[in-house]
Amino acid sequence: MADLEKGTTANATGVNHSHNVYGDSTTPALRNSITSPVKNNIANPAALGLFSFASTTLILSLYNVSARGVTHPNVVVGMALFCGGLAQLLAGMWEFPKGNTFGATAFSSYGAFWLSYATIFIPGSGISEAYATDVEFINAVGIYLMTWMTVTFLLFIASLRKNIGFITLFGFLTLTFMCLGASNFVLSRGLATTGAHLGKAGGALGIITALVAYYIGLSELLAAERAAVVGLPIGVFKHD
Template identity: 60%
Template sequence: MASSTTTDVEKGGIQATSPQEVLGNGSALPVSYQLAVRPSRIGNPGALGLFSFASTTFLLSLYNFQTRGIKHPNVVVGMALFCGGLAQLLAGMWEFPRGNVFGGTAFISYGAFWMSYATILIPASGIAASFTDPKELQSAVGIFLIAWFMVTLFLVVATLRKNIAFIVMFSFLALTFLLLAVGEFSDKLSVTKAGGIFGALTSFMAYYIGLSELLSSEDMAVVHLPLGIIPKRVAPM
């Protein structure tokens, strides 16, 4: 959800106040580009967003798998509102000033997902109670999950030029949404449980990437977790 850099301004590696100083090109840059490139001292919010996403996804995935006989996911509401929702929303808003459009889009999108999903589960919202036919409610939730499967599929395409860890995580997440949607449409518990398994795998990948982001943000970090960087192709001359 967010890519780390080795020369972040907040690490003290670059002490620049202008685009020209950052790139070392004097005043030859176009005015439009000078306005677009602004060094940021905002710390990397990637670990916050990924840990929040992973924790909430892990919790709901265990409920979907009916771990320890749990059949009602309502305990996830608090996590979905404040951890998966608010924390990711804030992480996404901090990603945009850093120039990370992918990270900002992903964090804010899934923060909105968790907030909207929590709203469905809150009795006071009246959303679930407005459906008198349980089948109709399942179909509505299924369509809701299909919409997020589509969003995640688009993000999978965007990860193809990032790294292997992101590709695996978003692919697992897309499968999670798809399986949960099919489980709602077909009313088959086995399919929903399969979605819970892939959701747990997604959360483990998010934890791994989040830890990698956190360690790479520390100057004195001893351990660095590889993400499987995909080398960029150089256009032939």
């Protein structure tokens, strides 16, 4: 992890900057701005991002398994726009000044995902109506989901150096996107039963993903409290 990602600009070159190595023309204020650690008073946005992601994922996943007989995902549009989308995107933006490249990339990416996904189902967006046939539209959504499976798998690889919680989260999310994307491809070939089973499998995996995200989010929230009653371990790896 880079020094900036640790929340500090401590000297990584081994050079002692306590002396005026910049020359006499460098002011003390400028030297201090270069050598002093970053004072980071920004609250941890991870809990917001994880709760927003988990809640939106849970709702859509429950629809995917036909919970309470619901099969149409349109109610999730508002949630995807403002919670999974906007709130998570903001969390990602706040991860940038904290120096957390992984968190900034993940939250911003999935915030954009939910915003783009919601747009597909907004009445009047004209996206679904632009396709000549339902088969073409289903295949297009399948490609869309498989692309996000690729992004998620790349984040899964990055999470291998983070903690067990994130490994579990991105592992299940990769499988979720894979099943949902495969479901669309199978449905486009007229295999309705197999496609429905894959869709429900994706929904079940999405529910597990959401619960894992809730757990990690609560762990982050408790860790931010000075007098938390309990702490939730997420299996953080120790790096030399």
